[in-house]
Amino acid sequence: MFWKKMFSDKPKVESKEEKQSFLQKLASGLEKTKSGFVAKVEEIMTGRKVDEELFEDLEEVLIQADCGVETTLFLVDQLREKARSEKITESTALKEILVDEIISLMDGNADTLKTPQDKPYVIMVVGVNGAGKTTTIGKLAHRFKQENAKVILGAGDTFRAGAIEQLAIWAERTGVELISHQEGSDPAAVAYDAVNAAKARGSDVLILDTAGRLQTKVNLMSELSKVHRVCVRELGRELDEVLLVVDATTGQNALSQGKLFQEAVPLTGIALTKLDGTAKGGIVLALANELKIPVKLVGVGEQYEDLQDFDPKLFATTLFGEGEYEE
Amino acid sequence: MAFQNLSSRLQETMRKLRGKGRLSEKDVDEVLREIRLALLEADVNYKVVRDFIALVKERATGHDVLSSLTPGQQVIRIVNEELTQLMGGSQAKLTMSPQAPSVVMMVGLQGAGKTTTTGKLGQMLKKQGHRPLFVACDIYRPAAIKQLQVLGEQLDIPVFTLGEEDPVKIAAAAHRHAQSYNNDIVLIDTAGRLHVDEGLMNELVNIKNEVEPSEILLVVDAMTGQDAVNVAESFNEQLDLGGIVLTKLDGDARGGAALSVKAVTGKPIKFIGVSEKMDGLEAFHPDRMASRILGMGDVLTLIEKAVESVDQEKAERMAARLQEAEFTLEDFQDQLAQMKKMGPLDELLGMLPGVGNIKQLKGLEVDDNHLNKIEAIIHSMTPEERRKPEIIRSSRRKRIAQGSGTRVQDVNRLLKQFNQTKQMFKQFSGSSKGRGKKGMFSLFQ
Numbered sequence: 219m220f221w222k223k224m225f226s227d228k229p230k231v232e233s234k235e236e237k238q239s240f241l242q243k244l245a246s247g248l249e250k251t252k253s254g255f256v257a258k259v260e261e262i263m264t265g266r267k268v269d270e271e272l273f274e275d276l277e278e279v280l281i282q283a284d285c286g287v288e289t290t291l292f293l294v295d296q297l298r299e300k301a302r303s304e305k306i307t308e309s310t311a312l313k314e315i316l317v318d319e320i321i322s323l324m325d326g327n328a329d330t331l332k333t334p335q336d337k338p339y340v341i342m343v344v345g346v347n348g349a350g351k352t353t354t355i356g357k358l359a360h361r362f363k364q365e366n367a368k369v370i371l372g373a374g375d376t377f378r379a380g381a382i383e384q385l386a387i388w389a390e391r392t393g394v395e396l397i398s399h400q401e402g403s404d405p406a407a408v409a410y411d412a413v414n415a416a417k418a419r420g421s422d423v424l425i426l427d428t429a430g431r432l433q434t435k436v437n438l439m440s441e442l443s444k445v446h447r448v449c450v451r452e453l454g455r456e457l458d459e460v461l462l463v464v465d466a467t468t469g470q471n472a473l474s475q476g477k478l479f480q481e482a483v484p485l486t487g488i489a490l491t492k493l494d495g496t497a498k499g500g501i502v503l504a505l506a507n508e509l510k511i512p513v514k515l516v517g518v519g520e521q522y523e524d525l526q527d528f529d530p531k532l533f534a535t536t537l538f539g540e541g542e543y544e545e
Numbered sequence: 546m547a548f549q550n551l552s553s554r555l556q557e558t559m560r561k562l563r564g565k566g567r568l569s570e571k572d573v574d575e576v577l578r579e580i581r582l583a584l585l586e587a588d589v590n591y592k593v594v595r596d597f598i599a600l601v602k603e604r605a606t607g608h609d610v611l612s613s614l615t616p617g618q619q620v621i622r623i624v625n626e627e628l629t630q631l632m633g634g635s636q637a638k639l640t641m642s643p644q645a646p647s648v649v650m651m652v653g654l655q656g657a658g659k660t661t662t663t664g665k666l667g668q669m670l671k672k673q674g675h676r677p678l679f680v681a682c683d684i685y686r687p688a689a690i691k692q693l694q695v696l697g698e699q700l701d702i703p704v705f706t707l708g709e710e711d712p713v714k715i716a717a718a719a720h721r722h723a724q725s726y727n728n729d730i731v732l733i734d735t736a737g738r739l740h741v742d743e744g745l746m747n748e749l750v751n752i753k754n755e756v757e758p759s760e761i762l763l764v765v766d767a768m769t770g771q772d773a774v775n776v777a778e779s780f781n782e783q784l785d786l787g788g789i790v791l792t793k794l795d796g797d798a799r800g801g802a803a804l805s806v807k808a809v810t811g812k813p814i815k816f817i818g819v820s821e822k823m824d825g826l827e828a829f830h831p832d833r834m835a836s837r838i839l840g841m842g843d844v845l846t847l848i849e850k851a852v853e854s855v856d857q858e859k860a861e862r863m864a865a866r867l868q869e870a871e872f873t874l875e876d877f878q879d880q881l882a883q884m885k886k887m888g889p890l891d892e893l894l895g896m897l898p899g900v901g902n903i904k905q906l907k908g909l910e911v912d913d914n915h916l917n918k919i920e921a922i923i924h925s926m927t928p929e930e931r932r933k934p935e936i937i938r939s940s941r942r943k944r945i946a947q948g949s950g951t952r953v954q955d956v957n958r959l960l961k962q963f964n965q966t967k968q969m970f971k972q973f974s975g976s977s978k979g980r981g982k983k984g985m986f987s988l989f990q
Contacts, residue, residue, distance in 0.1 A: 281771075284770040467654065468770055492739075
C-alpha cells in the first residue's frame with residue numbers, strides 16, 4: 219500500500235498547493251540563473267544577424283554559466299550546423315532551437331528514483347565534503363515519512379566532527395529511526411548494522427549517510443567501495459539507489475566527481491543541491507552531456523519540501539521563462 | 546593535487562615554447578589561445594581570462610621579447626609573473642587589531658568549510674603562541690555548534706556558545722568573554738548563507754558592527770565554478786572582506802576560483818586548506834603557487850615543511866651516519882616518521898620541480914598506506930634485526946610478515962629496497978656523484 223503511494227506514476231501524490239509552492243521556489247531559485255544566463259542569451263539572440271560573432275558571444279555566455287568547454291562547443295556547433303542547413307539568418311529562430319537542444323540534452327538524461335521492489339528500499343548517499351549530503355538525507359527522510367514509510371537512517375559519516383549529531387537531529391525532527399556508532403568508528407560496520415537493523419525491524423526505507431570525501435583520495439574512495447560492498451552482501455542484492463550529491467555551484471569539477479565516484483560505486487543518479495543560490499545552471503548541461511548519469515533530484519531551498527524530482531522540461535522552461543510556470 | 550589539470554595543460558603549452566629560438570606573433574597567438582582554453586576549463590572567470598590574455602599578449606608581443614635570444618623563456622616568464630600578479634602578488638597575513646582581542650569573522654556559503662577552517666586556523670594561531678577563542682554563531686545548521694565543540698576539545702581551544710541565541714548577541718558576549726578570560730584572538734564561526742539571502746546577510750553586517758572585527762575571511766570552496774566571483778563580489782560589497790580562504794585544494798579542483806576572486810574583489814587569498822586534518826591549513830604564497838601551476842615546483846614550501854617537522858639533532862646524526870654508510874633500518878624508520886609528519890606524499894611530490902611531468906609518475910597514485918605497511922614491517926622486527934638486517938633469514942621473514950599482517954614478498958621487497966638505498970648512499974659518500982634516485986622513489990609505488 220505504501221509502495222504504491224510512494225512511487226505511483228506521475229503525477230505525484232501532492233496537493234496542488236505544494237506543487238505550486240515548489241514551482242514558485244524553483245522559479246525564484248532559478249531567478250538568478252534567469253537573470254544571469256538567460257538574460258544574456260536573450261540579449262544575444264534578439265534582433266541580431268546570425269554570424270560568427272553571435273556564435274562566439276553565445277559561447278562566452280554558455281561557458282560563463284558553467285556549461286563547460288566541451289558541452290559549450292558541442293551545443294554551439296550543433297547550432298551552427300542547424301543554422302547552415304536550415305538557412306536561419308534571424309537570431310530569434312535560433313533561440314528556439316537552442317532551447318530545444320538544451321531540453322533534448324537533458325531529457326535523455328532525466329529519471330526519477332527507482333520504484334521499490336523489495337523491502338528495505340536502500341539508498342546510499344555519497345559526495346564530496348560540504349555538498350549537502352546530510353541535509354539531502356533529512357529531506358528524503360521527511361519525504362518518505364510523509365508517505366507513511368518506516369524509515370531508518372544509517373550514520374555512516376563517522377569522520378567529521380558533529381556529523382552523527384547532525385543526522386541524529388534530522389532523525390528526531392522527521393521522527394525516523396537512526397543507527398549510529400561512535401565518531402571514528404568503521405563506517406562499513408555502521409553499514410552492516412544499518413542494513414541488518416532495517417531487515418530485522420521490517421523497515422521500508424534505509425538511507426545510508428557517508429562521510430564527505432574528495433574524489434581524488436584513493437584510500438577514502440576504496441573505503442567507500444567497501445561500505446557499498448558490505449551493504450550489497452548483507453542485503454543480498456544491489457542497492458536501489460546510490461546517489462551522488464553535487465553542489466550546483468560547483469564548476470567543472472562536478473564532472474571529475476561524477477567520473478571518479480562512478481569508478482568506486484555504481485552511481486544510479488545525481489542529487490543537485492543548492493540550486494537556489496547559483497547564478498548558473500549550466501553544470502546540469504555538462505553533467506547530462508558528458509557523464510550520462512541521470513539527475514534525479516534537485517534542491518532549491520532549505521525547507522523539507524524543497525527537494526524534488528528533477529523534471530528537465532520544467533527546468534528548461536522555467537529557465538527560459540516560457541510556458542505556464544512563470545510567475 | 547590542486548591545480549593539476551590546469552597545471553598539466555599549461556605545462557604542455559609552455560613546452561612548445563621552450564625550445565623555440567624564434568617566435569612570430571602568430572606563435573604567441575596560438576599559445577595564448579591554448580592558455581585561454583586551459584584557464585576557462587579550469588573555471589577561471591571569463592572576464593578575468595580575457596583581461597589576463599590581453600595583458601600577457603601586450604607584454605609578450607613587444608619587440609624586446611620577440612627579438613631576444615630566448616623568446617620562449619621570456620614568454621614563460623611573463624605568464625608566470627602575470628599569474629602571480631593575478632593571484633595577489635605577495636603573501637598577505639592575517640590582520641590583527643592593535644588592541645587585544647582581535648576578532649576574526651569566518652563567512653561563506655553553506656558547505657564551503659567554515660567550521661573546519663575555523664578549527665584549523667585556531668590550531669595554527671595556537672601554535673604561534675596565541676590564545677584563541679572559538680565562537681559558535683551557526684545556530685541554524687543542525688549540530689554545527691557541536692561540531693565546533695568537538696574541534697575545540699580536540700585542539701584544546703575554548704569554545705564560547707550561547708545555544709541558539711541571536712548570533713549578534715552571541716558575538717558581543719563572546720567578545721566580552723575574551724576580554725575577561727585573556728583570549729587574544731576571537732574566531733567567530735558564522736552560519737553558511739547564500740550571498741543573495743538578504744536577511745542573513747544583514748545578520749552578518751550586524752555582527753560586524755557589533756564586534757568590529759579586524760579581519761573578515763570569506764571561505765570559498767576551490768571547486769566552485771564561475772559563480773565564485775559573484776559570491777565573492779557580493780560578500781565583499783556588504784562586508785568589506787579582509788581576505789579569502791580557499792578550501793578543498795587537496796582534490797583535483799582546477800582552482801580557477803582562486804585565480805578569479807582576487808582579480809575581481811581585489812582582496813588577497815590569505816590561506817588555503819590542503820587536507821582534512823587539523824594541520825591542513827597553509828599560508829598562501831601567490832608566487833609559489835604560480836610556479837607550482839607552471840610545473841616549476843615549489844621548493845620553498847617543501848623546505849619550510851621540512852624545517853618545521855624535522856628534528857634538527859636527529860637530522861645531523863643521520864647525516865653523519867649516512868656518510869659512514871652505517872644507515873640501518875632504525876634510521877630508516879626515523880626518516881619515514883619524519884617524512885610522514887611533513888604531510889601526504891603526493892602533496893610533497895607536487896612541490897618538486899618537474900615531478901608533475903615525469904611520465905612514470907603520471908597516473909601513479911601515491912598511497913600513504915604503503916608507508917604504513919613499511920612501518921608495520923619494521924615495527925615487527927627485533928632491534929637486532931633492524932640494526933643488522935642481513936641476519937633476517939627465511940624463518941625470520943615469515944615471522945615478520947605474520948607479525949605485520951603482510952606477506953613474505955613485502956618483507957623481501959622492503960629489504961631489497963633498503964639495500965639499494967644503502968648502496969646509493971654509499972655511492973653518494975664515496976663520490977659526490979649519485980647514480981639515480983631509484984631506490985627511494987620505488988618505495989612509493
